[in-house]
Amino acid sequence: xxxxxxHPSTLSVQEGDSAVIKCTYSDSASNYFPWYKQELGKGPQLxxxxxxxxxxxxxxxxxxxxxKTAKHFSLHITETQPEDSxxxxxxxxxxxxxxxxxxxxxxxxxxx
Amino acid sequence: xxxxxxxxxYKIIEKRQSVAFWCNPISGHAxxxxxxxxxxxxxxxLIQFQNNGVVDDSQLPKDRFSAxxxxxxxxxxxIQPAKLEDSxxxxxxxxxxxxxxxxxGTRLTVV
Numbered sequence: 001x002x003x004x005x006x007h008p009s010t011l012s013v014q015e016g017d018s019a020v021i022k023c024t025y026s027d028s029a030s031n032y033f034p035w036y037k038q039e040l041g042k043g044p045q046l047x048x049x050x051x052x053x054x055x056x057x058x059x060x061x062x063x064x065x066x067x068k069t070a071k072h073f074s075l076h077i078t079e080t081q082p083e084d085s086x087x088x089x090x091x092x093x094x095x096x097x098x099x100x101x102x103x104x105x106x107x108x109x110x111x112x
Numbered sequence: 113x114x115x116x117x118x119x120x121x122y123k124i125i126e127k128r129q130s131v132a133f134w135c136n137p138i139s140g141h142a143x144x145x146x147x148x149x150x151x152x153x154x155x156x157x158l159i160q161f162q163n164n165g166v167v168d169d170s171q172l173p174k175d176r177f178s179a180x181x182x183x184x185x186x187x188x189x190x191i192q193p194a195k196l197e198d199s200x201x202x203x204x205x206x207x208x209x210x211x212x213x214x215x216x217g218t219r220l221t222v223v
Contacts, residue, residue: 006154032210043116043203043214044155051210089154093210099145099168100212102154 002027004092006103013080014111021106023090024072030092033066033073034100038087047088048075080110114138116215118204124221130192133218137185137206143167144181145212146189147203155203161187194222 003026013019025033031052036044050057050064050073057064061080066073077084087107091100117136125131137144142163147155158177160168163184172179176195181187191198201217 004154034211036214041216043205043216046211046213049211091154099157099160100155102156105152105154 002030002092002094002101004090004101004103006090006106008106009104010107010109012109012111015080015082017080019077019080019084019108019110021075021088021090021108022072023074023092023103024070025092025101026071027092027094028068028071029094031095032093033064034091034093035062035064035075036089036091036102038089038105040086044089077108080108082110082112084108085110116204116206116213118202118215118218120218121216122219122221124223125194127196127222128193130190131194131220132191133189133202133204133220135187135189135204135215137187137204138208138213141206141208141213142184143207143212144187145205145207146179146187147205147214149201149203149217151200158189158202191220194220196222198222 006023034049037047038044061078063076087105090103144161146158149155159172159179161181164181179189199222203217205212205214
C-alpha cells in the first residue's frame with residue numbers, strides 16, 4: 001500500500017519568515033495530495049490540495065508543489081504568522097473518493 | 113454549511129468495556145470515513161463507506177471494532193471490548209469526491 005513520509009517533524013521559524021514542509025510518497029498511482037492543518041483539540045482542516053495534473057498551486061500565503069517523477073510534494077508558507085502555529089499533515093490518495101494515507105505530521109511553531 | 117458533527121467529544125472507559133461514537137456527515141456527502149489518530153501520529157483509516165456500503169475495512173480490527181452507516185447518512189463506530197492501546201482520537205470525515213472534511217473527533221481514554 002501507499003506510504004507517506006513527512007519532514008521535518010518539528011519546525012520553528014521567526015514570524016515573517018517562510019516555512020517549508022516536505023513529503024514523499026511511494027505509490028506512483030497516487031494522484032491527489034491534500035495538506036491539513038490541525039490545531040490542538042480540533043480535527044484536521046483542509047488548507048490546500050493539488051492533483052497530479054498540475055505542478056504547483058497557490059492560495060494567498062500558502063503554496064504546494066508536486067514533482068511526480070521524484071514522488072515528492074511540498075508545502076510552502078510565506079510571511080508566517082503566530083496563528084500559523086499548528087501541526088500540518090500531508091496526505092496522498094489514489095483516486096477520487098479513495099482513502100487518504102497521511103504523513104506523520106510537522107509541528108510548526110512561529111515565534112513572534 | 114454545517115460541518116461534520118461527532119459525539120461525544122471525550123470518553124473515558126475502563127479496559128474491556130464497550131464504547132460507541134456517532135458521526136453526522138456534511139449533507140450530501142456520499143463518502144464517510146472513520147480514522148484513528150494516536151497521539152503524535154497522523155490519522156489512520158479504519159473504515160470507509162460509500163453511501164451505506166463498505167468500501168474499505170481492511171485496517172479495521174474486526175474482532176473488537178464494528179461500524180455501520182444506516183440509510184447512508186449517520187454512522188456509528190463501536191469498540192467492544194476496549195483495550196488500553198485503543199486510546200486515541202477517533203475522527204470522522206466525509207467527502208463529496210476528492211476533498212475530505214473532518215469533524216472535531218472523539219478523544220477516547222482507556223484506563
